[in-house]
Amino acid sequence: MQQPKHTILVIDDDVDFIQQLQISLAAAGFAVRTAFGEQEAEQALREGRPDLVISDLMMEHMDGGFVLCHRIKQQDPTIPVILTTAVTSATGLRFDTISADERSWVKADAILAKPVRFEQIIREIRRLLPEA
């Protein structure tokens, strides 16, 4: 297998979800770093620039993912961020029913509803990192 070109930072408070993404992304040829919750995420971001971030929306704080996303974009607007969320399956709210105007304040490049299919994530990554 060739040397991975891109590093993806996976942020979630679900150990199993992190592990599953880690395995599937590694199998797809990416280098993967993981962070459990917001605090570890901030630390991981200080340690080095990932090429893409996949973050859960709700962790310790209800909107931790939004805040994190905002901060990443402030630091470096070129890092693509994918938010994953179980909000839809938990509450029935759907993000895509929110108008484009309302969505503009969410800084994420993509929002995926959990449970996420891995090929769907890979597809989004390839869209956001065309050279990957």
Added chain:
Amino acid sequence: MVETLRVLIVDDEPGMRLAAERTLRQFQIDFPDLEARLEFDIRQAASGEEGLEVIQSFQPQLLLLDHKLPGLSGLDVLERIVARKIELHTVMITAYASLETAIRATKLGAFDFLAKPFTPEELRMTVRKAAHHYLLQRRADELAREKRQIRFQFLSVLAHELKAPIAAVEGYLCLLKDLPAGVDPQTYAQVVDRSLLRIEGMRKLIFDLLDLTRIESGQKKRELADHDLVEIARLSLETVQPSADARGITLAFEPAGSVVMTVDRGEIEIILNNLLSNAVKYNRDGGRVTLTIAREADRVWIRVADTGIGMTPEEVSRLFGEFVRIKNEQTRKILGSGLGLSIVRRLAHLYGGEVTVASTPGEGSTFSVWLNPAGAGGAATAVEPTE
């Protein structure tokens, strides 16, 4: 707190209506048992038809209803109230108290009767009785609603807790299905181990749930007998020994002598197993768990101290809620149903006892359960299921 009860008087005799209104206008009732004080807001209606209109607009809680009216009779009015599913307390006023009228009115839900002519004092007594009944019923409705609400919350959290491990295992299986050939065998082992762990956690949750429903329903017959708690503890220690050994944790138990108490053996096992397995799970590798069982004054104490991660006061305050699991960096790989301590507490209550905890972050926690040796007779059903 002073509350106002809305009263409607339906009678075709203006003198009657006026007398009744005067009697109740300045009337206040205290119900010390319900911590309530009532006064009255009164409306009048001269006929059944008018009465029904006022019921719609005024929505009285108490209705003083004359039976003999021009047009619609009192019973006709009652029938319509029942048909419209309006909830109010009705006192029928009858000049010639016929048994037949009384029976029909009772069948239609009338609460009480008042025979004409009546004294102001008789009216007050009757209104007092009806008002008390109204307040009691309202209190009962509120309690029932609260209970339903808590039950509903419990079920929705439960559904989530059952869904989470299924989603995790499903994710791992999908992963296995799609993994390209030639993936490092360690990855497979990881996936399988984690799936088994989540399934084990789910089984534990289901067992805990069965314990909990059994305690709550009081269906299981408790087998109370004299047992030596020290001897029960030795068995519980054996149960957790393997998981302690795996992480180099020492289990210390040096009883001074036997502690005999009237208990249901199974209940004490559940208490001990929960506390001991928590003390191992949340300990550091190479740590220590110290169990003490002792009779002090008129209480029997079970204490389990660990040298684990400990908790902040804020975490301790949330600890006994159902499905509460303290989530932080140190606990993320530890599985649990979040029901264990809630079960321990319910069981302690069955023995007139309580659970307390003292904890220091980074140093460890001590869980103490005290039981009242005379309290085991408390029926399982006496436990408030919804705290």
